[in-house]
Structure formats: structure tokens, C-alpha cells
Amino acid sequence: MRSIEYSCIVEANLAEVWEAWTTNEGVQTFFAPQSKVELKIGGDYELYFQPESEEGQCGSEGMKIQSYLPERMLAFDWNSPPQFGDYRGKKTWVVIEIVELDDDLCEVTLNHCGFGEDQVWDEIHDYFCKAWKLVLHRLERSFRIGAVDWENPPQL
Secondary structure, three states, rough: OOEEEEEEOOOHHHHHHHHHHHHHHHOOOOOOOOEOOOOOOEEEEEEEEEOOOOOOEEOOOOOOEEEEEOOOEEEEEOOOHHHHHHHHHOOOOEEEEEEEEEEEEEEEEEEEEEEOOOOOHHHHHHHHHHHHHHHHHHHHHHHHHOOOOOOOOOOO
């Protein structure tokens, strides 16, 4: 089964990087303008990329935290964007691993798994190859420059 894996180096300490991925305040600095994150097994991991859209079309509604190891690993369900129709309901999963390299330097590795093997899955895989690069770019940038301005978010 195909997966996507990317890594980046973040100029922040382990606790700060962990908080960025596991709190509403944190994810809103780089991932999405609104969210509902509950750090517990089965807790919500909903990111609202288009919060003004109708319910079910805003982002990762219904996604849940599957597992975590504090300050080391976070795993959550993931869905496809609304433009992929029925495939939106077919969940994949994302695993975030954080390794402290120095007091104020961490490596973040993202692995997105669970893609199927047809033409639509090919398109979804291609979409996320680009999207995850952007997410990690924004994460790294948020620690260097500051939180994303969601009125004018940075692009690659």
C-alpha cells in the first residue's frame, strides 16, 4: 500500500512542537484557521480549512486520534477533500513522529498511509503529496516567523 513520507527540521523545543500538533492553539498557527483537537484516544482531530463552508465540507470533520506517545508520536484518521466525492468517506491515517535533535531543534516526520489503488486514489495521493509539503513548510515557518495569517497564507 502506498504512503507519503516527508520530514522537516523545526527550530523549536520538543514541548513546543508537540503542542503545535496537539492543541487547538497550536494547529491554528500553521495547519488550519479553526479546529477541534482533543488529545485523547478517540478524541477529535478536526481541522477546518474552510470554516465558512456547510457542515461536512469544512475540513477533517469526524476524524479521530488513534494513538499517541506524549512528545513522540501522534496518529490520527484523515479524509480526502470534498472534491473527491464518495472517496471523502474512505479514511486514511497520518502518523506524526517528533525527534528532538537539540534543545531547540526537532525533526518532524509525517507519514500518510492507507491509499487505495485506482485512478481516484492516484489523484488523492497526488493532492496530498503537495498538501503535506505545504503543511510542513508552514509548521517550520511558524516557528521561524510566526503564526500563519489565514487571510493571506504562505504558499510554497
